[in-house]
Amino acid sequence: MLILKSRKYLNMKLKIYLGFAVAIVLAGIASCSTDVDINAPYETTAVVYGFVEPIEDTQYVKINRTYLGDGNNAEYAAINDSTMFESVEGTVDKIVNGTVQESYPLEELWVNDIEEGMFYTDSQKVFYWVPTSGIDDQATYQLNINVNEGEKVVTAETEVVGFVNFKQNFRNKVVNTNGVSFANTAAVGQNVYNDLGIEWGVAENGKRYQVKLVFNYEEHTATDTTMRSISTTLGSVVGQSADIDFFQNYNGENFYAFVENRLKNDPNEANIIKRVAHGLEFHIIVADENLHTYMEVNEPATGIVNERPIFTNISNGFGLFASRNTTILDERNLSGDPIFLSLNSERELVFGPYTQDLKFCSKYFPTDPVIGCQ
Template sequence: MRLIYCIALSIIIIFSSCETDFELNAPYKTTPIIYGLLDQSLDTQFIKINKSFLGNTNNADFAPINDCTQFDYLIAVLEERDQNNFLTGSDTLGEIMIGNLDEGIFYEDSQKIYFLETPNNYLNDDHIYKLKVNVPEKNLNFSAETELVNGAGLMFDFYTKITLQLNGFKCADNDLATTDEYLNTRLEWNTTLNGKRYELILRVHFIEYNLSGDTVSKFIEWDLGDKTSISTNGSEEMTKIISGKSFFDMIDSKLKNYNLEQEVEKRTFSSDAIEIILTAGSEDLNTYMQINEPVTNVVNERPIFTNVENGIGLFGSKFSKKLVTSMSDGTVLELCKGQTTSQYKFCCDSSEQIITISNLTGGVNVGCN
């Protein structure tokens, strides 16, 4: 009996001496975060520089608080070095607060962005750029560097350019009586130095006229996917076939759920309605995007990719080229009068194209009147 009493007393002492409170979080350490892509085709470069945050409750509650994610003061310098690593110039980035942000868990009213104005030919295709950041208050120094995607070497094939210039964007024939008679468009281009990932975007520009008398310039954007080059040395040939049927199905899918459709009187387009944007991304950008693609297997863990020294994030480069062209007579005819898209009130305001299509079709009117 005495033994049982001693054992029971020992258990009570052990458990009463244990603390019930414990810390799930390790001691907080500020981790700098950089996200930025240099693009010499733009007149201003924007870079996001943040810090990690840690709260004692749900971290999602702290994400909307700017003070938790932004440094009060820092010095960000972009250095330019030639191929021999000699410093050829440097610029200090400015800071601005930007608003009109997409909805999300972070602060939506405004966020701090760092920027550098880069007029035409300000950034050199052949040079290396290093971003160096100092946070005096916390004695933090972190950096990242990137080569530029060579803009001069990124180009559409000559045959692609001349075909679009002469024939326009051709997705359908000139006869409405032939069902499912769609035509495919072939795009070809050459890869460029330091480019690894190539993305194509197609935009259809139009003007929307409302019954209220308002007019709004709009565009429909179509993601045509991406391709990855074998190397970053450039001069590889790449091809993308754009399905004619998919073009009209895409327009239908973008507009069929437009909740203000009943207020639209008509939609018109100009001779430069089609914009094709080709963007080349650096190898680091490609690696980052591959790692963060949707998981398709049972392993949900992703490796962490960063090219930031003493921090995390991505500092890379990209470059964009675009082609602007008209829609062919057959494409206009199908857009305005075809079964898939005729309900969206597209009409042509080019008298020359209206007459041409009327002559080709025996009197079909694609005009707005």
């Protein structure tokens, strides 16, 4: 189901877009040498970041401008108007076989409670558009931006990343009635761990694939029960062919080490009575070739040369308009029941060396005398 995300989600996405944009805007700040008159005529450039994501019902675009002040440009960064155009109008066109089928207007949205940083954090303007009929994975989407009533016209386009198919061999391992087997720990002190091979097929227009595991659990205190989630990235792979499937191995011991690492210093630990494993989610996050190239160009430099090229697919501006998509496997049957841990995997969670102090018990095996929740 596609749902409109909360303000927290919008803030997270805005942080991503700002993170992309900071390098470009700061490049404009840092590019002035001591031999350049900073008061000379300066041409403002549009900095645009947006993604077309089929899993989302609302799509977002961040539109800013480079700036140059008379003094310390880092100080100007804290002034919201420094990075905003006076007026911005735009559309996103859905194009099929060279013909515009639908056109969606860009709407303004002010997002508050942004995390502190170099740039203005009281509020930030983003733009959004709503594809009323959903994202068509056979279409091309063209972004059209009119800045300051025709002063600048900025365009970009992207094809759409499709969903992946989890291979049946993997699905059989995680949706079976026995649960996911990360461990074969039948008794205290055994600690036998199993590998899990995650297998999936190629996504249309996909280039880079990232695998993420989400662990959902209940946290019980004397007064409340709260659903919590923690996640970890299992790895990423770049597609080299359009017809080769992918495989990512994950060692079960790493799962318990991950849970321990994320929960061992919980500031609320003294108030927690018990934790109850709820379910697992497997996410495949796919980037198109443009986003892959952008990420590749902007990876940390490992050599002695720090200078790197700037990649953009924005016409008459800088930035990126690309597609990414996420396929999620989180249910084991048509009733929507979550993917759960096997009996021995839950035993390892309850009394294994990594997580034995985290107060886990099992609701899926309540009659087990050792691990069942009482």
